[in-house]
Amino acid sequence: MSLSELSTCTTILVGKNASYDGSTLIARNEDTGTAADPKKFVVVKPENQPHEYKAKMSQFSITLPDNPLRYTAIPNAVDKQGIWGEAGINSANVAMSATETITTNERILGADPLTKAGVGEEDLLTVTLPYIHSAREGVERVGEILKTHGTYESNGIIFSDANEIWYMETAGGHHWVAQRIPDDAYVVAPNQTGIQEVNFADSTNFMFADDLQTFVEENHLNLGDHFNFREIFGSHSQLDHHYNTPRAWYAQRYFNRAASQDKTPMSDDLPFITHADHKITIEDIKFVLSSHYQDTPYDPFALGATKETAPYRPIGINRTQELSVLQIRPNVPTERAAIQWVALSANPFNTLVPFFTNVNDTPASYRDTTAVVDSKNAYWANRLIAVLAADHFQAMISDVESYQEKTLGYGHQRVHEIDTANAQLSDAALTDALTTANEKTADHIMAQTSELLSEVIGTAGNLVPGTFTRDNY
Known part of the structure; x- marks a missing residue:
């Protein structure tokens, strides 16, 4: 598998005044090159953080600073291709999601070639998140790594804290x-x-490589009369029109319908910074990152859909391995402010689960993902549901949507319950209590997921070819 096949994701970022409760929200589907690439949700303690780091998929290596922070991550369950930590929140309440694989053009790659000894998605969370105390510091650290080591791929990297989001x-x-x-x-x-x-x-609002302007001027890369990073460094290929821009089109259509009426799935001029017509919720983010162009002519799950009627890559795709919505909340003590909402496997069929990140460990059902199928793992239970439900979408979507509504409601209930129950705790006592509370949350969600898996297996079993009953004759 090539490096470029390993991650093809979709990101949503929501500023604190655009969100429903004043939180900063960053979210990203981790989509990989294969349908089953199991993930686990872990806490990395300072004593378990490597000091000498070496990548497995490239020639990148680095000596890491002393005194790392504790942090959460969602690495690969099987590490033969490296860690791929993807998304997490550290003990300073700084969140990071890495990476959104992006495209660039040939002239850029000619002027500043990618480097095999550079940093990449496999490495970025591990070598950055434990060493930063703000979103801005995250940009500064990665900028220094790029200056010294370079990168072997083009990526979007996200940082947030209670006040700022940087892309x-x-x-x-x-x-x-x-x-x-x-x-x-x-x-x-x-x-x-x-x-x-x-x-x-x-x-205040922009950071950049020290020599960025000089680099562009000396290599005659700017074909316009102003500095538009997308126009200078990006691409406008046929692949973009079918693989990339339709996802931005659908999301913007959802968040601000009136402003997107004149756009199409192939529009090249969709804005980067946009404003919604309502406050954005956790459920909004989940819906959009699960979407498959429903209520448009392009839905691949619609009755009678073909490759001709559904020519665009959906947002909610079978190759999604995990979704993390990283929430840093206002108006609560900092020790309880950070929540990592986690969904595993394909988003049209799974649910988001809130886990407080000021913890010593994560629940076993989310932590101990196996290399082979085991329905006691949250990842594999959701993967089984996704495989079966996708083949019988119309027959099963009602049960799936009922499960999603119940479990998301339970998730919000749990956040309120945990906040209330632990309002007087702090320090180690609070960390222990939040660790235990996450276990209860996971146990309930796993019970609900097992019930849905049973329903899906029963429905699918009655729909397989070769089904024969006395009613057949």
């Missing part, structure tokens, strides 16, 4: 720009270079 895009082997997402805005990033106008005089 960082690499271009070529060593160049990059990062933009602070406005507090009242949201962003959808679908495997394309997204950042548009860069204001080099505005250090």
